[in-house]
Amino acid sequence: MKEDTLTSIFRNHPVLVSVRNTVAANPAGRTVIDGLTGSAKAILVAKAFQSSSRTFMVVLPEKEDAAYFYNDLTSLTDAEIVYFFPSTYKRSVQYEQTEPANIVLRTEVLNHLASGKRKGIIVTYPEALMEKVISKKNLKTNTFNIAKGDKLSIEFIEEMLQEYRFERVDFVNEPGQYSIRGSIADIFSFSEDLPYRLDFFGDEVDSIRTFNTDDQLSVSTKNQISVIPNIQDIHIEKINDTFTDFLPPSSIIIFDEAPFIKDKINDIYYQTSRREESGHVVGKKEIIITGNHLMEECSKFRIVEFGKKGFFAGEYVSFRFNTEPQPVFNKNFGLLADKLLENSANGYETYIVSESQSQIKRLEDIFSEVNPEVSFKPLYKNIHAGFTDNDMKIAIYTDHQIFDRYHKFKIRGYFSRKESISVKELTGLNPGDYVVHIDHGIGKFGGLEK
Template identity: 35%
Template sequence: MPSATTSVSTAAVQQLPDLLALYHADPRVARIAESLHEKNARVQIAGTVGSAQALIANAVMAHTPGVHVFVLNDREEAAYFVNDLEALRAPLSPGEGPGVRAFFFPSPSRTPYDPDGHHDGERVTRTEVLEVLMQRTAVQPPSPPSLPSPPSPPSLTIVTYPEALVPLVVAKETMAKNTLTIKRGEELPIDTLEEWMHETGFQRVEFVYEPGQFSIRGGIVDIFSYGSDKPFRIELYGDTVESVRRFDPQDQLTVERLAEAVIVPDLQDDEADSSQLFFDQLPADAVIWLGNMQAIGDAAKQRLKLLTEAYERSPEKEKHPAPETLLATDSALIKGLLGFRKVFWGSGDQMIRRSDNEKRGQSSDHLIDPSSDQQIDFHLRPQPSFAKEFKVLSGDLHNKRNAGYTNLIACNSAKQSERLYAIFQDMEHDVAFTPLMLDLHEGFVDPELKLALYTDHQIFERYHRYRLKEGFRKNAQALTLKELTQLKPGDLVVHIDHGIGVFSGLETIETPRGPGEPPVRQEAIRLKYRDNDILYVGIHSLHRVSKFSGEEGGKAPNVSKLGSPAWKNLKEKTKAKVKVLAFNLIQLYAQRKSKPGFAFLPDTYLQHELEASFIYEDTPDQEKATADVKRDMEKSTPMDRLVCGDVGFGKTEVAIRAAFKAATDGKQVAVLVPTTILALQHAKSFKERMKGLPVRVDYINRFRSSAEQKQILADLKEGKIDILIGTHRLVSKDVKYKDLGLLIIDEEQKFGVNVKDKLKTLRATVDTLTLTATPIPRTLQFSLMGARDLSIISTPPPNRYPVSTLLQPYDEVVIRGAIEYELSRGGQVYFLHDKVKNNEFIADMVGKLVPGGK
């Protein structure tokens, strides 16, 4: 529908390219782009909200290619902005490729004075950005007059925040001098390459799995550069580079083939050369987008304070440079912005004023004089809050459609779109909206374009978590590689086809390719069998080899003989035993299926509403476990499923959805937990999730009075309580259910024998769901052999970092540093010790170490 002020139509917006084209043709965007064509341009944008900022920036960058640096107010805002830009990487037309990737430039999470130094993931991410800038700003030799000028380098987008700009970075000249570029087809003696890697601090290992490592096996060299989240594999034929590949250290498989590899050593530890502002790395024609200018100065002061405290408590501070030599001052950062084209967005009170500049002794016009800027106001409005009232949402969309608006709802998955359609269908409301498979952070309304773009997670009040590019994560090696690095010569291994052998190292071997063709060189592990027979297994066939695992303290097995029928006969005998086991298992399944059960109905409107109201995004494993449980519940045979997952991976949410499904189908639910505290926690979680829904949740434990327990049991017997949570009290003789349909057991292994005996009769004909983080061998064995169905939640929530555990002697300096670091990033600290009577003493000690903590 055409706007009153523009000629752009939103009627044809059906897919992401249509949305991008809409803003690409927006006259307001054209005005910004036109202003940026001037040297030292300053543009002030107002009236932008939510993810519209990324849409506008994406459209402006399409008009003004080059280097664009976005300085957001903090890390979280920057991460969401990167997420939005990456979601918008779509071609404007079918023939074009995806848009320009947005690079994230984070701040170091550790100080140079911490015992464990830098966090490798952030160090790699920062170095990657600096390397890209170095490659872009490298001086190119002029083209001869007879040849056309080389094409302009591609556009580059960098997103960062003030805290990340404060640490000085390695100078461009130093990085260029210490960087090695290896090109396919060039001459490179392997001895020269090895010498360079030793000189630049790379560590030689057998397998590379983290930055700063390299390995040499024959003519194959693996190098993990600090400028890449994946290692490089260089294959040499004599002194000639035959191939350059990037590979995954988890499975050793090639990710992509390259024409060249840029190897960057760890230059961030060379503080003497870390003497350049980040802005000094940028080309002169870069465009810098700024929000709150004051945040830059505040970040510089806060970072200096943090580093000074870490420096003063460092036991070896004389070996480290002073904090002042590692950081940029607030005035230096402000001055570093001089000469660049700048875009300011936000309200006028966020801008740095003329008086602030004069206090710093700087000219009043070197950054911004709002009266002289090109000012463009988009007049956007944020997405309204509907408080999960879908009738209100339906009315809003209906009114906007009548007013000529195009209604778009950005959903991060097809499932969320289906939930919306199901809810409106159950309400029998004819709602006009176009779903977009688009993972945006915040919706908005654009009155000039008559466009309403809402996000599904805001509608359902779900927590939206950004997804940054998967960078290097320490301890992320695949199991096969991890086991291989732990193997020592002499360890017993089992090859599925040839039996038990002895691991004797890794070698590079040559295999014939064909008549007149050079042999193929490949990596292989060397296995030794009886009578000194040797078997080579290619690195890509590791799935057929596993480390021998026998009975603890048992007799070591005999090494197999290659070509002997003994191993084949042993496998046949094992297969026969497996058939017997399978027959017994079939009988067990038959007994289970012969028992009558209750088949729950498919999901209802209320079930969709409950699941859509989950404030976090389901992980793939969590989504699969939920589907498994609901599928079992809808069968006519009793469910007996074990859901296994680490703490915080979402098992409770799976249980809540199963309990609600049972309750809305008229059945009662018993939730059995091992401790009183856990009963209180579950009761709180269940009540919060089912608030406003027609389900009554209660709990019973020793903290409830006799009168309360009596009333609860009476209500339970009459069917007035839908979900009851409690400890072993739930299996007492006086607990009577009107119609129990689902039993949920949390950490079954923690219950005693008497409780488990009572559970056998209780779970005979009702659906049973067991949750555990650490199943006992017997429980796990029953699940693995099929007597109980098994769902594993192994996917962590987005952006969850792996647990880092350090074991070291008691040291108050280390304790204070760890607590202060966690508090500085807005985190919380739990201090655990072994005696309750010492709680006050420990609290007093921590209070003295960290006076600023609460």
């Protein structure tokens, strides 16, 4: 795997090298790591993963923490092998409202693990891990593979999709839908965040592509695809495994605040049980596990924990880093300039991380006016939180923290959809409904005309 520019800076970090070697050499060991702040945790995980052939699972205490950690990892390593495993629900199981995009992401992770492709980093959080999942056997039973050149009729495809409880529509725009127009079948499987377009020549699959639902343009070609239905819409007795049942035995599980994660899951389990007893929800207690149960299952794997002491039983090897969070500058560029000069005087190298060349140019222009002696090295990356590593004498600052801007996370297939109105939503509008136009603001919908 190609080494990232930012992670390469820490290639010879003495503590990081020791952590990597210890985790690799200790098959049943426990490791606890203290002193990491900001995005230093993600850099450690990315660096350790680069030299490993194992599956990593990182468990963060909150959904937002997990999303930012996922973003950091996709920026620091190969984005194609980093997976986000969310809850089926918009909030948590006790509130029942499911999110189709989340089900797609969950299915993608389960399908990846069931396929035997071991290497990958899975980022998740308590509400996601406490949900039981379909077994590997039942996932395989409910998966239909289609390859270019297969002898299949469109009639057979439609029969299979109806058996999988897919909905036939004119144009697909969400998972669980399909459409057929002449020799073309569009299928929005729960195994992919984009729908498939199958082009038939007679009874042969001539081509397979993914396409964008907004503009109908092709995104990529495929030689083989897996069509999977909504795995949460399967008989409840088939959803009885924990997520850890899918992990290879050699996997490494990384916890941030393990005691909090256990207690949070126990609390949600208790609240869900109370709501079920009072009749507010039905059948949810059967598809979730307690925090105690999750920790028992996770204890079978190699464990790495962030914190001062370990939560799990067994002997721990401890490591301590010497990092501190990025200082708060509140857009005070004089204060920032003084800090960069102080860093330089103390032998520290300062990097400023930004996705935008114009932002770096803006900072260079500001420093040329405030103090021309200020210097820094730009890194064109996207990480969530800056930090200073006092062992390496390196300061990593992010531009959004310097300019005091909100840093929005992005999940592939999760928030990547355009925030414009969909065809389905547009046809559901009635004349007189209030809408917000991107250019003209609030107005009344006047209707559709041919």
